[in-house]
Amino acid sequence: MPLLDDRAATRRLLDRLGFGPRPGELDALAAGGFAAACQQVLAQAPDATPLPDVGAEPPAITKKASAAERKQRQKTLRGQQVTAAQWWLDRMAGTASALPERLTWFWHGHFATSVQKVRSARLMLHQNQALRGLGGGDFTALAKTMIVDPALLLWLDGQQNKVGAANENLAREFMELFTLGVDRYSENDVREAARALTGWTVNRDAMTSSLAPKRHDNGSKTVLGITGNLDADGFVDIVLNRPDSPRFVAGRLWFRLVSATPPAADVLDRLVAGYGPQRSIGGLLRAVLAEPAFRDPATTLVKQPVEWAAGLMRALGVQPSKLPVTQLEAGLRGMGQVPFEPPSVGGWPAAQSWLTTSAGLARLHLAQLIAEHADVSHITSTAAAGSALGVDTWSQRTATALAGLRGAQLAAMAACAPEYVVSQ
Amino acid sequence: MKISRRGFIVASGVVGAGALAVGATQVNWTDLMTAAAQDPLRPDTGVLVVCTLYGGNDGLNTVVPAADPAYQKARPDLAYQPHEVLDLGDGLGLNPGLAGLKKLWDDKRLAIVRGVGYPKPDHSHFRSMAIWQTASPDSPQPTGWLGRWLDVTGDDPLRAVSIEPVLPPLMAGQRAAGATLPVTGLKLPTGAIGTSFSLMGQPESGESPDQARVARSIADLHTTATKLGPAVKPSGANQGQLAAQLDVVAGLVEAGVPTRAYSVSLGGFDTHADEKGTQQRLLTELDQALSAFADRMRRTDRGRQVVTLVYSEFGRRVGANASDGTDHGTAGPVFVLGDPVHGGFYGEQPSLTDLDNGDLKESTDFRDVYATMLRDVLGEDPGKILAGHDTVLTGLLA
Numbered sequence: 001m002p003l004l005d006d007r008a009a010t011r012r013l014l015d016r017l018g019f020g021p022r023p024g025e026l027d028a029l030a031a032g033g034f035a036a037a038c039q040q041v042l043a044q045a046p047d048a049t050p051l052p053d054v055g056a057e058p059p060a061i062t063k064k065a066s067a068a069e070r071k072q073r074q075k076t077l078r079g080q081q082v083t084a085a086q087w088w089l090d091r092m093a094g095t096a097s098a099l100p101e102r103l104t105w106f107w108h109g110h111f112a113t114s115v116q117k118v119r120s121a122r123l124m125l126h127q128n129q130a131l132r133g134l135g136g137g138d139f140t141a142l143a144k145t146m147i148v149d150p151a152l153l154l155w156l157d158g159q160q161n162k163v164g165a166a167n168e169n170l171a172r173e174f175m176e177l178f179t180l181g182v183d184r185y186s187e188n189d190v191r192e193a194a195r196a197l198t199g200w201t202v203n204r205d206a207m208t209s210s211l212a213p214k215r216h217d218n219g220s221k222t223v224l225g226i227t228g229n230l231d232a233d234g235f236v237d238i239v240l241n242r243p244d245s246p247r248f249v250a251g252r253l254w255f256r257l258v259s260a261t262p263p264a265a266d267v268l269d270r271l272v273a274g275y276g277p278q279r280s281i282g283g284l285l286r287a288v289l290a291e292p293a294f295r296d297p298a299t300t301l302v303k304q305p306v307e308w309a310a311g312l313m314r315a316l317g318v319q320p321s322k323l324p325v326t327q328l329e330a331g332l333r334g335m336g337q338v339p340f341e342p343p344s345v346g347g348w349p350a351a352q353s354w355l356t357t358s359a360g361l362a363r364l365h366l367a368q369l370i371a372e373h374a375d376v377s378h379i380t381s382t383a384a385a386g387s388a389l390g391v392d393t394w395s396q397r398t399a400t401a402l403a404g405l406r407g408a409q410l411a412a413m414a415a416c417a418p419e420y421v422v423s424q
Numbered sequence: 425m426k427i428s429r430r431g432f433i434v435a436s437g438v439v440g441a442g443a444l445a446v447g448a449t450q451v452n453w454t455d456l457m458t459a460a461a462q463d464p465l466r467p468d469t470g471v472l473v474v475c476t477l478y479g480g481n482d483g484l485n486t487v488v489p490a491a492d493p494a495y496q497k498a499r500p501d502l503a504y505q506p507h508e509v510l511d512l513g514d515g516l517g518l519n520p521g522l523a524g525l526k527k528l529w530d531d532k533r534l535a536i537v538r539g540v541g542y543p544k545p546d547h548s549h550f551r552s553m554a555i556w557q558t559a560s561p562d563s564p565q566p567t568g569w570l571g572r573w574l575d576v577t578g579d580d581p582l583r584a585v586s587i588e589p590v591l592p593p594l595m596a597g598q599r600a601a602g603a604t605l606p607v608t609g610l611k612l613p614t615g616a617i618g619t620s621f622s623l624m625g626q627p628e629s630g631e632s633p634d635q636a637r638v639a640r641s642i643a644d645l646h647t648t649a650t651k652l653g654p655a656v657k658p659s660g661a662n663q664g665q666l667a668a669q670l671d672v673v674a675g676l677v678e679a680g681v682p683t684r685a686y687s688v689s690l691g692g693f694d695t696h697a698d699e700k701g702t703q704q705r706l707l708t709e710l711d712q713a714l715s716a717f718a719d720r721m722r723r724t725d726r727g728r729q730v731v732t733l734v735y736s737e738f739g740r741r742v743g744a745n746a747s748d749g750t751d752h753g754t755a756g757p758v759f760v761l762g763d764p765v766h767g768g769f770y771g772e773q774p775s776l777t778d779l780d781n782g783d784l785k786e787s788t789d790f791r792d793v794y795a796t797m798l799r800d801v802l803g804e805d806p807g808k809i810l811a812g813h814d815t816v817l818t819g820l821l822a
Contacts, residue, residue, distance in 0.1 A: 156696075157696040157697045157747060157749070160746065160749070161746075161747070162746055164746060166745065166746070167751065168696075168745075169694075169696045169751070172547065172548070172752070182548050182551050187547060187781065190547070297632075298632070300632045300635070301634070302637075302638070334606070343691075344478075344550075345549075346549070351634070352637055355637050355638055355641040356586075357603050357604050357610070357641060357645040358604045358605060358606040360641050360644075360645040361611075361612070361649070364613065395628040395631060395635075396628065397623070397627075398624065400623055400626075401620045401626075402620060404616050404619065405617065405620055409617050409620075412617075413617060413620050413621065413624065416621070416642070417624060418624075418631065418634075418635035418636070418638035419635065421638045422632065422634040422635050422638060424632075
């Protein structure tokens, strides 16, 4: 199998472990060769940008509240949510340290939590910051933080889960979607795990969660064959110690960063070895980059809409919060993906699901919006559009399609070309 | 929403995603449109609307065995009282939010299939929804049941449309896939950028499968927008999501576009906590959207051929949890409504005392429902699409 050359592999590295190159970034990084580029990207640490102040959460609605009061509260919450999404998109589009942001985005889709039920931009940002801080470290700390994260508890009814009658939502999804995969546990394990997770409550104002001992089930539970007076920490330990868990975590990362085709058995073994007993996410990433499949021209990926949009804004030097926010949001919504609003706890779909007829039109509208707000004076030819977007060669089809365009229209249409919509 | 007659003429040649297989030669649009204009959908052709309720709708609080002491005992704070539900006979009543469906029931235009599920039920939303959408309970299947119907309808122009931005798996086939049409319609750019966008949909030999799919989706967008887009004019009225979707469907049906199957959906049924208010609100939205749609469809010849199927990936546990909600369960009721439907109950009501680990036992295989739709609405041999399964619900339609 012929592998991607150093430059093409570096571009892929910037796409998959970041949000694509900023102007000049690909040339600079590729100059030192692919191995050095990997070292440089893996060493990136999160920027120390403080969280935005979205203001206090509006007070809870009482039963007596008027329609106008409800509407006002709704409006305030929506405004806070938009501010949060803008802030995050700005980071994706602007940061020099893209890997931590990309991992935050990956984990957001993994521990998929939606503001539509949590109803608090503050709690979503709090979770976001936890994902950013822990997302490149050890999976153990990440999983133990997430299982009692205030937003995740509210999202999966963890707060309703108490001794005597458990709520299974969090226990099931934690095993099925976050750590083990479907069919790697029994229905009885779900019931018992739910008991281990009883008693957690959320303080929305303080953005904390805590265990209320009276609500916790102190009886003996058996999860995946291990019996004891299990609590949240103990449950996470049992689950992560299962041989299924590293394979599952490695498979999920592979699915989003490398290919929709699952890794072959020997590849998976090497990924799991990189992850190691430390459950190191950095080690796992290093193992992913060492795989020949990472440099296989056939392992293309359809960019998720947010990745595509953030990448285009990076390439054209556009700050998302400077765009008309209603149009930006409508564009992302039309393509099917808005940050902080995954459709379900299973996260967003992948691959062909993004290529619906209606998404194609939303993509063009958003590309036009972005290009109209960019300085495109240097994009005077199809070749210049290619170098701005990091596409070395256009197909005959795309070259023909772009031939009659210039300026913002050229940049926008180039961003809709199959060569750019797909990460090569 | 109004759909113009002119829109119908233009619209009558839809080819959606997938009709251009990767690497296939380009379809000759002129030929297709000529053929379509000469052969619009006959007014007596069956049309299927599939409505998916995402999240797992609580069947026991939808078609409610209110008088059953076992029901009251299993969920004391969540149970409806016999005087609250809309009596259907047989000891069952509809949720109070379903007043419009009760009228359809009285009018014998609503069939309720009871205890619908599949063997060895899966409690995962994702696995169970995949099973329902692929109609394959035993092994994972890459294609949806209506996608396979598209595959076997041969060289006909594609005739399945989803009124949602994301294509549901049920409409993804091996060769063909349904088109998506948002409620706001599709308006393509004009001028130089319009020309360029249309060229971008051309296939390029030797490109990667992903790139070929992007190009194909752009080509499909142009076809869908040209044929269906002009027919859709958003009403702008402030209505629920499902009502807006069904409004688009109603307009397309009335215009006589050649679409035989539509997909619409309503989400939010994962009621682990504080279920009663949430579910009743959702069922009310469902009820208003469906009954307005059914009433509108009565008024035209084409509309009277429309059959609507309403299902969810599973019902919920019989016993309530401690959060005034219910956890993931198994079998549930399926609604089938429309003029061609012979109203009444089909299938047995699952027992509330003979449970499988706290869950209802299914009494009707969900593939019986699909087989009935395939045979009696779409006029296709169900065995070809459902891996040999051809048991139908006798009397429901034919």
